[in-house]
Each structure stands twice: as structure tokens, then as C-alpha cells.
Amino acid sequence: MQTKRWCLKVHRSEGEQVRKNLIEKGLLDRLYKIRSEGDFLLIPVIQNIDGAICEELTPIPIQKDLPRFEQVGGIAIMQDDDPTGAGEILASKATYHTVLYAESAVNGPFRTKKYKLLAGMDTTATDYTEYGHRFSIDLSLAYFSARLSGERQRILHLMHPGERVIDMFAGVGPFAITLAKKASVIYAGDMNPEAVILMVKNCSRNRVTNIVPILADAVHLPDMIPGLADRIIMNLPLHAVAFLDAAFKLIRPGGMIHLYALVSSEDEYLDMLKSFPTQKIDYKFVRSYSPDRFHVVYDIVAGDQDFSIIE
Secondary structure, three states: OOEEEEEEEEEHHHHHHHHHHHHHHOOEOOOEOOEEEOOEEEEEEOOOOOOOEEEEEOEOOOOOOOOOEEEEOOEEEEOOOOHHHHHHHHHHOOOOOEEEEEOOOOEOOOOEOOEEEEEEOOOOEEEEEEOOEEEEEEOOOOOOOHHHHHHHHHHHHHOOOOEEEEEOOOOOOHHHHHHOOOEEEEEEEEOOHHHHHHHHHHHHHOOOOOEEEEEOOHHHHHHOOOOOEEEEEEEOOOOHHHHHHHHHHHEEEEEEEEEEEEEOOOOOOHHHHOOOOEEEEEEEEEEEEEOOEEEEEEEEEEOOOOOOEEO
16 A cells, blocks of 8 residues: 655666665665656655655565474474464465474484474475475475585585495485585485485486485495495484494595584584594584584594594
8 A cells, every 4th residue: 555755756877876875864764665667766765855755655564573484395384383373474475385383303213293284285295496406395204304405515515526425314315416416426325215205206306317215224224335435424313323333334434424413512422433433523513403402513534543623
């Protein structure tokens, strides 16, 4: 709904400079939209100043604070069972088709959650795009989090062309497909058959041909994968440390293991890691998980040289 407001009518070529000048003087009215009128712009001002005219302008909609949620493709996952807030989230963006509430933590051997529908379509399936890669996701069948997108890019930048990579808990393939750009081959294992089916589909969608999907418990991977890896991904934060024996059987001396864990302090697993043949360990904060726990990644260089820690 438009309303009469004071504004300056200026030629388009002068619009940006006039807008900056008004901001510096505290005269720009940020509650109303700049209106286009042919070759001219009507820039709202907060009061009647020299050269101001009164014209119909459109107010900028007030952005309502939405409840906290995580977005995965067209699905919003709320932290609270709040149907009213779910309706507000669904209405806030046309690309949202479903709002869910996670009724359980990640559990079971296949790392799945139970979800409750709060608003929108009754589905746990969606498409997700990350740095140009497209993924088919079904949250009820296989675990997925968009929050490690930055980590996937960090590791991609660390890689050298032609590396042999093992993703021990590959899920639907986000790490494997991201790293395939530089790898010669990636062995991507998961014990959840639904996750492996989705991973195969995602490899096809992204035209990736150097990933070898493996349906297996990670503890058996040393008996299934030929040769040693240059790099290993261990993204199973609650339980990955239990599979370090298998990881060190699979990594070459000088190769790197990226171990993701939930900890109360960043050095929580350092003493345990010292029992393995390592050259160097770098650890860094990834994200908060709960008031007293957070996500950390240990970048471990395998080998038998002197042990050192880089903070």
C-alpha cells in the first residue's frame, strides 16, 4: 500500500551518489522503497528538505524474526515443536515446501532421525544444491547436514590433484562428490543401504565417475579396499574415534585423516591420538552443538616421525 512521502527526484545517473550523500547526512528514509519513474528515481527522505517533493511511495515490508531452523533444500528443520512458527517459516520464502521438527536425535546403526511434520508437504525428501553440486536427500532414510559445506570446501582446497581418498562414512555422498573434482579415485563406504542408493543417484546426477560406493561397516574397509589412501574422511562425530584402527590401516605414511568429533574441549582426544603413529595433529573448532559440547575436526598426518601439535 502506497502513501505520500517526501522524496528527491533525481536522474538515474546521479541516484547512487545522492543516496550515499543522504545516508551520510542521516536523511535517507530507510522505511520506504526507492521508486523508478522513467529515467528518474524518487529517493525517500525523512523530512522536507531543499528540492523535496511529495509522491506516492511503497513501504518496505518489516521482516519478522523467525524461529531458529536449519534449511536443507526446500525443507526447514525447526529446533522446537512450534506449528505457529512453522507456518511463518513456510510463508517467508516460496522455495520452502516443508517444515519439520526432529523428534529424536541421530540414532541407530544407520544414523537416522524421526521427524514430525509441522507445515507444508508431508515429505522428508528434497533436492539440495551446494557449490554447484545437486543432491537428492531424504532425511528419514539417511543422515545429512548442510552445516559442513565449508569443511568440504576447506578439504578440497587442501587436496593435491590425483589423490586416493576414502570416505569411511559417506552417507549420500556430499564429501565424496565435492572432493571427486581433484581425486583420482574415492572409495565411499556406508553401512546404510538407503544412503548408498542415494549416493549412487547423486553421483549420476553430478556426472561423477571416479567414486566407488561400498555398502559396508567401516570396520571391514581395510579388507575391501586395495592399496592405501592419501586422505581419509571420518565424518561420524559421535562414534568415529572407535574406527581409528581401521583408518590407520588404510592411510599411507604422510597421508591425512580428517576426524570429526563432538567434544567438551578441543584437546579431548589428543592423548588417545598419540597412541597412533602420527607426524602432526592440527585441530580446529567447526561449530557449536550444545551448550557444553561442540564439533571439532582433527587433521591428522599419519607416519612415524616426531609427534607435534599445531593449534
